[in-house]
Amino acid sequence: MATRDDQLHQILSKLTAIAEALATGTPPPRTPPSLEQAQTIVDYLVLREVVGRRADETSRVVSAIRRTGGVIAFSDTPPIEDDTQVAVFTERGTPAEVRPLDPKGTPQQSGTGSTGSGGSSERTTGSGGSSERTITLQVVEDDQPIIRIEIRDGDNQAVALGPRLAAVA
Amino acid sequence: MFRSLATLLPTNAVFTVHPFQLSRWLEEAWTTARAIPEFGPRTAGALPFLGSDEIIEALDLPEPAASTVPPPFPSGISATTPDKFTGNVFVGTVPLVWDHLSYAYLIECTGIIEVMAEVVRRFAVGESLNTLSAQGTQWVRATEELFFRDPPLFSIGGIVSEVRPDLRITRRNNYWRMFALEPPHGIPARWRRPGHVDQSWKSDTGDGVNTGFREKWTELLRQVWLGFENARNGIGPNATDREYVAFLCQSLREMMTARRQGGQLAREEFVHVTTMSWFHLTVETDTPIVIDLKAEATNPADRLAKIAQRVGVTPAPRARELFELSDLVSSLLRAIEVGLFDSGADAETLFLPIAGNEALVRDMNRIIDLWQSATGDRVKDRPAGTAAQPLRLPSASAALSVGPVTAPAGSVSTAAMTSMNGHS
Numbered sequence: 118m119a120t121r122d123d124q125l126h127q128i129l130s131k132l133t134a135i136a137e138a139l140a141t142g143t144p145p146p147r148t149p150p151s152l153e154q155a156q157t158i159v160d161y162l163v164l165r166e167v168v169g170r171r172a173d174e175t176s177r178v179v180s181a182i183r184r185t186g187g188v189i190a191f192s193d194t195p196p197i198e199d200d201t202q203v204a205v206f207t208e209r210g211t212p213a214e215v216r217p218l219d220p221k222g223t224p225q226q227s228g229t230g231s232t233g234s235g236g237s238s239e240r241t242t243g244s245g246g247s248s249e250r251t252i253t254l255q256v257v258e259d260d261q262p263i264i265r266i267e268i269r270d271g272d273n274q275a276v277a278l279g280p281r282l283a284a285v286a
Numbered sequence: 287m288f289r290s291l292a293t294l295l296p297t298n299a300v301f302t303v304h305p306f307q308l309s310r311w312l313e314e315a316w317t318t319a320r321a322i323p324e325f326g327p328r329t330a331g332a333l334p335f336l337g338s339d340e341i342i343e344a345l346d347l348p349e350p351a352a353s354t355v356p357p358p359f360p361s362g363i364s365a366t367t368p369d370k371f372t373g374n375v376f377v378g379t380v381p382l383v384w385d386h387l388s389y390a391y392l393i394e395c396t397g398i399i400e401v402m403a404e405v406v407r408r409f410a411v412g413e414s415l416n417t418l419s420a421q422g423t424q425w426v427r428a429t430e431e432l433f434f435r436d437p438p439l440f441s442i443g444g445i446v447s448e449v450r451p452d453l454r455i456t457r458r459n460n461y462w463r464m465f466a467l468e469p470p471h472g473i474p475a476r477w478r479r480p481g482h483v484d485q486s487w488k489s490d491t492g493d494g495v496n497t498g499f500r501e502k503w504t505e506l507l508r509q510v511w512l513g514f515e516n517a518r519n520g521i522g523p524n525a526t527d528r529e530y531v532a533f534l535c536q537s538l539r540e541m542m543t544a545r546r547q548g549g550q551l552a553r554e555e556f557v558h559v560t561t562m563s564w565f566h567l568t569v570e571t572d573t574p575i576v577i578d579l580k581a582e583a584t585n586p587a588d589r590l591a592k593i594a595q596r597v598g599v600t601p602a603p604r605a606r607e608l609f610e611l612s613d614l615v616s617s618l619l620r621a622i623e624v625g626l627f628d629s630g631a632d633a634e635t636l637f638l639p640i641a642g643n644e645a646l647v648r649d650m651n652r653i654i655d656l657w658q659s660a661t662g663d664r665v666k667d668r669p670a671g672t673a674a675q676p677l678r679l680p681s682a683s684a685a686l687s688v689g690p691v692t693a694p695a696g697s698v699s700t701a702a703m704t705s706m707n708g709h710s
Contacts, residue, residue: 131520146641147639147640147641147642147643147644148638148639148640148641149640149641150635150640150641150642150643151631153629153631153632154631154632154634154635154640154643155642157326157626157627157632157635158635158640158642158643158646159642160325160326160621160624160626161617161621161626161635161645161646162645162646163323163325164325164617164620164621164624164626165617165645165649167322167381167382167383168290168382168383168384168385168386168613168616168617168620169287169289169290169293169382169385169563170613170617171293178381206324209324264323264324265323265324266323278323279323280321280322280323280381281320281321281322281323281324281381282321283320
């Protein structure tokens, strides 16, 4: 339970924000979203994009390629950053695993891959080069379809989604 | 979908792609929905996207058995040289899915399909319009072959047959089932088939009509507006009820997914929204056919009005709002349908200033403005003497109730929107 001092501090900070807003003519800052709200907002933005509307600033849809050996590769462009975490879902609810990006330049094996563009499976060669970043799954097996890939920022909040990825043989 | 394809090709190139290739591309566009990620993963018990995880695979073409086997009848569209045939499936970089059925409904309400049908007819039977450019001729040919004749055999667009011979009737039937709404204009006498029975699209729908859609949708917009009004209210009485907003979203979701069980209406929705997207794309900019018809303007509604005037059809006075609404409502209803706003905390993202939700709030605000203007529903004001919330919550069972086979009083079709469209 909040103490009297805490309450006074909260009231004071609110009053200070109001005073600053009045003085500068700017609205008070927006409330930070909860993890669930961030997920909802990203889902909505992705839905807008996949039905064909242009993204406002940055795209919330990332392309991905899945390779045998538990590797998923992304283009090394925003919103993929060094501190990105990737949540991988194989069913509704909680993610099957959340992985950080592999260190840059991690060598990858060649293998059969699946893209998220809706086309047929295709054979790809993993390079692990500087133009892509990868994660290596530890829990999800190659024969498990991935229904959702969530790109999360350093605060563990969802910022983008990847495609559904079929199992790879 | 054609608007999505247009973004992947050079300007106006989509109108120069051969209709055979466009027809094959529709098959590929249907398949791309396989890659759409799961949305709203926390929504327990929500139906999967499109009502079934299996509907795409159930209706798509078979995949090649081996990498050496070519795919069946690829579109062969080239992103750089659209007049060439690559022999391959056209693959974009990210997954795409078609718009919600509401998109097709709102675009059809502008009257565009009847205007364009008359344009194509005039070019086909006489010389009452301008001489066409080569690109204009390509548009007329593609439009006639893709949308005003029976679809190719065994294609995903093949929803015309002996059992449902008229696409105009089929569209109205689908709008009626999903929203209990119909376009404000009737089917023009020229296009009525022998034995046409007015309102026949309402026959044999069984229990499957969402008669409560309009009421709940308008109430949702009112409650979100109430949320906007109180978003910065930290001291006075605040009638905003996030749980009620969530309940309205949930109620709309249950209603719409009831119509989608087992993937019902997915294929029909695909056909209708792709059809409407072609015509929307046609007037979205000064395309070759728009220039040929001397209908250049600064927005789709004005272009449509000029074209309508050329062929003697009265355009929809509120077409401007309807064009803009179509995109916004489509995204929002898709989001509601997958259960994104089923909890109070999630519903708050529709109206509270939360970091990251600027686009969502902007979309909601615009939908409210445009819906009020297009339909005449007073969303921003509650009727005098009424409370912030109705006494009774909307019940999910209402979604399944069967009303008499007549348009509900005050529906978009029978009330406000009838008067804004000059079609008879």
